[in-house]
Amino acid sequence: MEGRQVSDRWERGRPYEQYVGRWSRQIAPLFLAGLNVPGGDAGRGSVGAHGSVGAHGSWKGRVNLPGLVLTATAIALIGCAARETLDGGRHPSGLETYPTGRSPRAVAVADLDGDGYRDVVVANSGDGTVQVFAGAASGRLSPATRPIAAGNEPADVDIVDLDQDRDGDLVVANHETSLVTLLLNDGQGRFAPAPASPLESNARPHVHGLATGDFDGDGWNDIAVESADTGEVRVLRGGSAGFGRAEGIAVGTMPYYRLGAADVTGDGRVEILVPGHRNNSMIVVGQGRDVLADHTTSLPAQPWMVVGDDVNGDQRTDIVVVLTDGVGVLLAGPEGFQEAPGSPFFVARATEVATGDLDGDGIADIVVGPWEGSEVTVLRGGTFLPRVVRTCERPIGLAVADLDGDRRGELITACAAQNRLAVMTDVLIGAGAAHQAAPADAEGRR
Numbered sequence: 001m002e003g004r005q006v007s008d009r010w011e012r013g014r015p016y017e018q019y020v021g022r023w024s025r026q027i028a029p030l031f032l033a034g035l036n037v038p039g040g041d042a043g044r045g046s047v048g049a050h051g052s053v054g055a056h057g058s059w060k061g062r063v064n065l066p067g068l069v070l071t072a073t074a075i076a077l078i079g080c081a082a083r084e085t086l087d088g089g090r091h092p093s094g095l096e097t098y099p100t101g102r103s104p105r106a107v108a109v110a111d112l113d114g115d116g117y118r119d120v121v122v123a124n125s126g127d128g129t130v131q132v133f134a135g136a137a138s139g140r141l142s143p144a145t146r147p148i149a150a151g152n153e154p155a156d157v158d159i160v161d162l163d164q165d166r167d168g169d170l171v172v173a174n175h176e177t178s179l180v181t182l183l184l185n186d187g188q189g190r191f192a193p194a195p196a197s198p199l200e201s202n203a204r205p206h207v208h209g210l211a212t213g214d215f216d217g218d219g220w221n222d223i224a225v226e227s228a229d230t231g232e233v234r235v236l237r238g239g240s241a242g243f244g245r246a247e248g249i250a251v252g253t254m255p256y257y258r259l260g261a262a263d264v265t266g267d268g269r270v271e272i273l274v275p276g277h278r279n280n281s282m283i284v285v286g287q288g289r290d291v292l293a294d295h296t297t298s299l300p301a302q303p304w305m306v307v308g309d310d311v312n313g314d315q316r317t318d319i320v321v322v323l324t325d326g327v328g329v330l331l332a333g334p335e336g337f338q339e340a341p342g343s344p345f346f347v348a349r350a351t352e353v354a355t356g357d358l359d360g361d362g363i364a365d366i367v368v369g370p371w372e373g374s375e376v377t378v379l380r381g382g383t384f385l386p387r388v389v390r391t392c393e394r395p396i397g398l399a400v401a402d403l404d405g406d407r408r409g410e411l412i413t414a415c416a417a418q419n420r421l422a423v424m425t426d427v428l429i430g431a432g433a434a435h436q437a438a439p440a441d442a443e444g445r446r
């Protein structure tokens with residue numbers, strides 16, 4: 001990404017103290033102001049279709065005093081708490097690593113060969129390929145398949161059925177270009193480019209992340225990417241004749257840098273979740289067509305990535321947003337989203353997020369990865385208590401999926417600086433125990 005608006009180095013190393021200081025100076029007074037207004041409406045800052053959110057960036061929704069106090073306290077303490085989890089000794093959770101291509105950047109998980117076991121796809125940004133690791137009953141993965149050409153610098157990969165033959169196909173975002181590569185599954189987990197691949201999205205300057213799903217409800221899966229310079233989401237609609245020309249949906253801000261996809265309106269269709277990078281907002285695009293102004297939410301810091309999942313077990317889809325040096329949790333309720341107590345949670349240089357049930361309690365947990373380093377932060381669903389887990393170097397591709405069939409998800413990380421895929425079991429088992437994974441040896445085994 002060129003450095004005109006943001007650079008890929010991002011210069012995101014804002015010290016923790018500055019983050020807290022800014023939060024205290026700018027955001028806390030708004031929450032306090034909200035307390036004096038019935039329903040806390042002074043703290044409301046929703047954005048219209050033209051993106052005129054106030055400069056203050058406050059959460060939309062009610063504010064209550066206990067939550068506020070917890071928030072103010074928690075954000076000051078979480079840095080300490082996270083560090084403490086590393087000091088208590090080694091946890092028996094397993095870590096297996098597998099060699100990948102160069103600079104693996106993203107992972108996706110689904111059963112691709114139809115044998116009933118989930119398989120893992122890795123996008124290797126450094127060599128323009130994807131690889132498949134086949135799953136088995138043991139939960140261990142087979143060594144990677146031969147690399148499959150996937151276009152320039154694959155920065156994201158999603159698994160979705162593009163051609164309605166009931167197997168998962170691969171969609172790849174090609175960073176430094178505006179292209180999206182499509183690889184069709186032959187049903188056996190072997191992939192070949194779709195006839196129209198790569199698709200031209202006309203994103204400017206280029207694509208980073210993907211959102212996929214049947215946005216418009218016609219039965220065919222669609223693809224969305226961000227176009228930062230034009231302030232648009234670019235939507236490629238699937239259909240029986242393949243994909244049509246990309247359509248631009250103006251979102252009133254600079255969308256950056258990874259879109260999400262989830263049904264947050266409860267209408268049974270998947271909405272596009274957009275990090276509004278310039279005005280600290282989260283924009284919801286419905287049916288791949290319309291900005292849903294009443295679902296747009298202002299945020300307390302600059303967002304980078306949005307995902308939707310039920311992270312408190314009430315069967316509603318909540319929203320988790322990667323913020324600069326933090327992660328925000330917006331819980332869905334009958335009257336819209338409300339910030340979870342303690343949110344935003346401090347995570348230094350937070351870059352990526354994934355959700356999934358790590359401990360088998362039926363509630364999705366949250367995993368946040370950094371831009372650099374080897375530690376991911378796990379927030380247990382429901383309580384959001386943080387735990388730091390060491391995996392491999394630069395774990396910027398993340399997924400949670402149950403590979404061994406014990407109903408507890410594995411933490412799957414693509415480690416860009418180590419050319420490895422790491423799979424950790426039982427990440428959240430053993431309350432209070434620390435997690436400190438040993439470095440992988442030459443065979444990739446611990």
Ligand SMILES: [Ca+2]
Nearest residue numbers: 111113117119
């Ligand atoms: Ca499989």
Ligand SMILES: [Ca+2]
Nearest residue numbers: 161162163167
């Ligand atoms: Ca297919």
Ligand SMILES: [Ca+2]
Nearest residue numbers: 214216218220
């Ligand atoms: Ca569709």
Ligand SMILES: [Ca+2]
Nearest residue numbers: 357358359363
């Ligand atoms: Ca859980």
